[in-house]
Amino acid sequence: MPGTRLSSAAGLHRLIYVSRDRTPDASGPAETLAAIVRQAEHHNAEAAVTSLLLAHEGCFLQALEGPGPAVMAVFRRIYGDPRHGELRVIISGAVERREFGGWSLCARRPERDDAPILAALGQGEAFDPDRLSCRTSLWLLMAMRSARAFA
Numbered sequence: 001m002p003g004t005r006l007s008s009a010a011g012l013h014r015l016i017y018v019s020r021d022r023t024p025d026a027s028g029p030a031e032t033l034a035a036i037v038r039q040a041e042h043h044n045a046e047a048a049v050t051s052l053l054l055a056h057e058g059c060f061l062q063a064l065e066g067p068g069p070a071v072m073a074v075f076r077r078i079y080g081d082p083r084h085g086e087l088r089v090i091i092s093g094a095v096e097r098r099e100f101g102g103w104s105l106c107a108r109r110p111e112r113d114d115a116p117i118l119a120a121l122g123q124g125e126a127f128d129p130d131r132l133s134c135r136t137s138l139w140l141l142m143a144m145r146s147a148r149a150f151a
């Protein structure tokens with residue numbers, strides 16, 4: 001993983017990445033997300049990894065939390081998945097508690113009712129994953145925890 005520094009402390013770890021959606025549009029975005037969740041949630045459950053995945057304008061933003069080695073093992077699989085590309089790790093480090101502990105894997109997509117989230121995603125212009133900071137990405141994912149939109 002060139003250019004990516006990852007630590008794998010024995011304690012609780014959080015990794016957040018952003019990537020471009022390379023899934024074929026044929027089955028539609030909702031079905032695409034549902035298929036990812038179906039395939040992945042049992043892996044996360046077995047590894048005590050919890051996760052929130054946000055899909056927006058052709059991008060994925062995902063937080064993974066759990067024991068360091070388990071998070072890294074899940075992330076290595078995700079990293080090699082051709083269904084997305086241009087993956088960039090935004091945050092990878094030890095944390096004291098989980099912020100996304102409610103699900104093995106939950107996938108959400110903001111909708112019209114989630115106006116503040118959409119405003120932050122727009123950041124004044126078109127959504128640009130290259131400009132997502134640590135702070136904004138964490139805020140977005142935390143806001144999505146209680147958003148109405150489900151994939």
Ligand SMILES: Cc1cc2nc3c(=O)[nH]c(=O)nc-3n(C[C@H](O)[C@H](O)[C@H](O)COP(=O)(O)O)c2cc1C
Nearest residue numbers: 036039040043044051060074077078081083084105
């Ligand atoms: C955006 C995205 C998010 C994913 N998230 C997870 C995840 O949280 N956990 C996981 O095990 N696999 C996840 N996957 C799927 C993995 O990349 C990989 O395809 C899968 O774990 C392989 O499972 P299998 O060995 O049962 O076929 C994700 C894939 C994509 C495209």
